[in-house]
Amino acid sequence: xxxxxxxxxxxxxxxxxxxxxxxxxxxxxxxxxxxxxxxxxxxxxxxxxxxxxxxxxxxxxxxxxxxxxxxxxxxxxxxxxxxxxxxxxxxxxxxxxxxxxxxxxxxxxxxxxxxxxxxxxxxxxxxxxxxxxxxxxxxxxxxxxxxxxxxxxxxxxxxxxxxxxxxxxxxxxxxxxxxxxxxxxxxxxxxxxxxxxxxxxxxxxxxxxxxxxxxxxxxxxxxxxxxxxxxxxxxxxxxxxxxxxxxxxxxxxxxxxxxxxxxxxxxxxxxxxxxxxxxxxxxxxxx
Amino acid sequence: xxxxxxxxxxxxxxxxxxxxxxxxxxxxxxxxxxxxxxxxxxxxxxxxxxxxxxxxxxxxxxxxxxxxxxxxxxxxxxxxxxxxxxxxxxxxxxxxxxxxxxxxxxxxxxxxxxxxxxxxxxxxxxxxxxxxxxxxxxxxxxxxxxxxxxxxxxxxxxxxxxxxxxxxxxxxxxxxxxxxxxxxxxxxxxxxxxxxxxxxxxxxxxxxxxxxxxxxxxxxxxxxxxxxxxxxxxxxxxxxxxxxxx
Numbered sequence: 001x002x003x004x005x006x007x008x009x010x011x012x013x014x015x016x017x018x019x020x021x022x023x024x025x026x027x028x029x030x031x032x033x034x035x036x037x038x039x040x041x042x043x044x045x046x047x048x049x050x051x052x053x054x055x056x057x058x059x060x061x062x063x064x065x066x067x068x069x070x071x072x073x074x075x076x077x078x079x080x081x082x083x084x085x086x087x088x089x090x091x092x093x094x095x096x097x098x099x100x101x102x103x104x105x106x107x108x109x110x111x112x113x114x115x116x117x118x119x120x121x122x123x124x125x126x127x128x129x130x131x132x133x134x135x136x137x138x139x140x141x142x143x144x145x146x147x148x149x150x151x152x153x154x155x156x157x158x159x160x161x162x163x164x165x166x167x168x169x170x171x172x173x174x175x176x177x178x179x180x181x182x183x184x185x186x187x188x189x190x191x192x193x194x195x196x197x198x199x200x201x202x203x204x205x206x207x208x209x210x211x212x213x214x215x216x217x218x219x220x221x222x223x224x225x226x227x228x229x230x231x232x233x234x235x236x237x238x239x240x241x242x243x244x245x246x247x248x249x250x251x252x253x254x255x256x257x258x259x260x261x262x263x264x265x266x267x268x269x270x271x272x273x274x275x276x277x278x279x280x281x282x283x284x285x286x287x
Numbered sequence: 288x289x290x291x292x293x294x295x296x297x298x299x300x301x302x303x304x305x306x307x308x309x310x311x312x313x314x315x316x317x318x319x320x321x322x323x324x325x326x327x328x329x330x331x332x333x334x335x336x337x338x339x340x341x342x343x344x345x346x347x348x349x350x351x352x353x354x355x356x357x358x359x360x361x362x363x364x365x366x367x368x369x370x371x372x373x374x375x376x377x378x379x380x381x382x383x384x385x386x387x388x389x390x391x392x393x394x395x396x397x398x399x400x401x402x403x404x405x406x407x408x409x410x411x412x413x414x415x416x417x418x419x420x421x422x423x424x425x426x427x428x429x430x431x432x433x434x435x436x437x438x439x440x441x442x443x444x445x446x447x448x449x450x451x452x453x454x455x456x457x458x459x460x461x462x463x464x465x466x467x468x469x470x471x472x473x474x475x476x477x478x479x480x481x482x483x484x485x486x487x488x489x490x491x492x493x494x495x496x497x498x499x500x501x502x503x504x505x506x507x508x509x510x511x512x513x514x515x516x517x518x519x520x521x522x523x524x525x526x527x528x529x530x531x532x533x
Contacts, residue, residue, distance in 0.1 A: 174365040177332050181359055182382045182430075192381070196369045277410050278368040 063247040068254065071247040079236060079248075083255050086217055086232035089145065090263070093152030094213040098206055100153075101160030109168035109194060110186070119165075126158040130216060134223040148220045148232075155216030156209040163205030167198025200279045203271040210263040218256060298324045299335075300491040308433075311460060311467045313477035313484045315523065317531050321492025322470045326436050329468060330359050358427030358465075360437040364419035366411040366426075372398060373407040376425045383430075397425040400459060417448035421455075428459070434466045441476070453479055454507065461504055474527060478519045479511060486523065488530035495530040498523055 023031060045065045051057070052064040059067050072079065104122075108115035134151045141147040171193050179189050221234030233252045240249035275282035299321040306312055314322040327333050329340070342355045366375045373394050380390035395407055401421040411419055420440060427435055441449040457480060460467055471477050477484045478500055486496045500519055502510060510516055 172365060174361045174363060175367065177327075177330075178359065178361075178365065178378075179382065180332060181330055181357060182379045184382045188382055192378070193367070196367065199369070278412060 060244050060246045067247050068250045072251040082233045082236045089148050089217040090214045092149050093156050096153050097157035097209050101157050104161055105164035108165045130155050130219050134220050138224050151220030152213050152216035156213035159208040160205040163201040164198050167201030168194045171197040207267040210267045214260050298492050300493050309464050311481045313469045313481040315477045315484050316487030317489050320487040320489040322487055323438050326438050326470050330436050356432045358432035358435045360423050360427045360440045362439045364423040368411050372409050372422045376429050379430050397429040401425045437469045439470050474523050484523055486526045486530050496526045
């Protein structure tokens with residue numbers, strides 16, 4: 001999808017008005033990318049619907065897609081409130097992970113000693129299963145929302161930290177020599193050389209962390225199991241399970257999936273827009 | 288201008304060179320003869336382990352250390368892929384803290400000087416190998432250096448592009464009058480370009496012979512096909528052969 005959105009921009013840059021055949025505003029070769037997965041999706045849903053109806057499977061075992069959709073519309077009010085809460089935690093965690101990951105990576109790039117002393121602890125955070133430490137965090141932190149945020153952050157921040165650290169250290173050696181030759185300060189080297197060089201890896205890390213932040217938020221909510229008005233999608237799934245409201249469980253699951261896909265696509269688009277002028281990953285090869 | 292140094296390490300031994308202001312000097316030798324090391328010492332990127340560099344004509348800073356104005360051209364174009372040609376050329380001025388409009392004006396002038404007017408907003412990936420090298424040369428020229436250090440700048444280019452860049456480099460040098468120290472492993476290139484060819488040998492890196500190329504400038508394609516040129520190339524090749532055998 002991200003490519004499908006971005007392709008016309010590249011075409012525009014190459015020539016003022018290229019002779020690319022467009023169908024409903026998209027280049028012709030972009031359509032298979034959209035149509036093929038869509039056809040697979042529709043066929044699968046139809047097969048699912050048919051199987052449930054033919055075999056008369058009760059909705060509390062496997063609900064038909066039509067029932068799930070009807071439930072989604074009926075319970076939209078409750079579900080949308082929960083969706084909003086999950087989104088808030090996810091994006092707050094992602095923002096903190098990006099900010100803190102970037103700052104830590106810059107610190108690591110300044111001194112090998114800081115990196116050597118702190119990096120193992122970042123790995124410890126990364127390899128400790130969040131399900132195992134989430135209960136502790138929820139006990140220690142009074143504010144449940146803050147506890148959830150911390151859990152999601154722990155899961156999300158490592159890819160950004162490790163990618164950005166690698167990126168900051170991967171600036172071209174000759175360019176570094178050039179900066180030295182012109183007596184650049186450390187700040188100048190960081191701003192004009194290391195940070196731009198790290199950008200592709202930072203964005204790749206951000207894209208991984210986007211999905212992880214959502215997973216972290218959901219897992220932490222499961223562990224916390226907080227009820228009441230201010231509860232996210234994970235709690236709706238737990239609640240629906242207890243009440244045997246299986247269609248609603250599926251509807252919440254559907255929303256989580258859609259959120260994950262949306263985060264992935266949006267971050268992919270950001271990546272493309274930032275890198276499209278120069279980085280190999282964002283450049284479409286001609287011919 | 289005069290500089291001398293001797294480096295006691297394995298890379299270079301007993302190197303003693305005088306380079307005059309405005310000279311065009313080539314360092315020629317097989318790989319591993321330390322010609323790039325020598326250039327990096329000149330650039331101040333590495334310190335000689337023994338001996339010293341004297342810069343009699345350079346401006347000295349408060350502590351008395353020489354601050355020669357250098358331009359350096361690497362073997363690769365070494366451009367920042369995220370920046371336009373103009374921004375790449377303006378980089379040394381930006382590092383000096385020059386105001387944006389002033390540095391962009393100068394960078395545009397430098398780009399025009401290497402024949403790339405109109406390519407200011409192009410990103411490096413959109414440029415050919417020869418054009419990228421021109422941007423790299425423009426970046427080295429933008430500070431109006433006294434000395435231009437070039438480390439096999441045209442080695443990766445095809446012959447036609449290399450000949451054109453040779454000619455353009457010569458005309459810029461004649462016009463501006465800076466000193467050039469040009470590292471190469473091509474006999475033909477060194478003879479065509481320079482006033483003096485310094486032949487070096489490997490293990491340990493040392494100067495074997497200095498050969499003056501006494502052909503008048505401007506040199507052009509007629510010189511490339513002349514008998515003088517062929518004879519000079521033969522002399523330099525022989526010295527290089529001896530240097531490799533030694």
